[in-house]
Amino acid sequence: MGKRYFCDYCDRSFQDNLHNRKKHLNGVQHHRAKKAWFEFFRFSDAATVLNEERTKEPCRKFLQTEGKLNAEAEGCWRTFGDPDRDGSSNERSIDEWLSRREKKLDALTSGRVLNVEEEECAETIEIPPYLLSIPDLPPSLHPPPTGGWRVTVHNEWG
Template identity: 35%
Template sequence: MGKRYYCDYCDKSFADNPVNRKNHLRGVIHNKMRKLHYDSFRDPGTILAEDETKLPCKRFYNTGSCDYGDGCRFSHMTEEKRQELLKQIEEENKLAERKTQEDMEQKQLTLDDWLAKKCKTVSSVKVEEVPQFSLPQALRNIPNIPPSLLPPKFEDFQNTDPVEWG
């Protein structure tokens, strides 16, 4: 048995050869399923904006269904769905506004605060602020320990430039 191609969008597999794959990828069902997949990731504002440009589907509103489904060029948006999308948009806007306010509060450092932070030197570090390291018991009996395994001393912290991470 030869190789099989599995399409994640359609949940379908078939013999993998160029002709079969080309026919499948150009097929109506595949394109419809791919569109449904990507539409599930669209934001509510885009969905609502696209739907407002369409006219209402008479068949959908009269019978409750449409033969064309999501491929219909008319709108199938119900009032409940529209209200749900508007609510989601409003929540996203509130969240974004809250985030921008928090960012602005963080950015309102004065120039003096910034300069004070940048001008701090390591020489102002007190002995109490530097953690005290000691050699583990297992390494104490080993002669000529490499420098990378020796614990740092207070002097090592005094002679370094300040580094700001992040």
């Protein structure tokens, strides 16, 4: 049968002759396994890994994604204002948020379920005519009542 060669990196054995050994040692799988083996021990020194990672250049996909994100961010800054450049847009958004929060709290304390945005949308909702012709339309397809649904608060348990 002959001698067998066992590769510790790849965890496999094959017939030991010049042709097979040369083919295996120059193979892609062997190179990957060998690299993975040494990478396993390399990560013990964090300073070396950090220095190596800092010297690498970002890949092409990262640069493309970063460029797209920068373009989208510029578009948002033009539309809504850059909060870092002037504080007025930031203050305005806080004031708007506080006013919407007060309206939501008022709606909850009055027993209505619809929040302010849903209420504004509910005023403009029109049922398509083909839905009105269907008998026994499920309640989920009916528009909400004008005042919203009433909620009964149950404070007692059991």
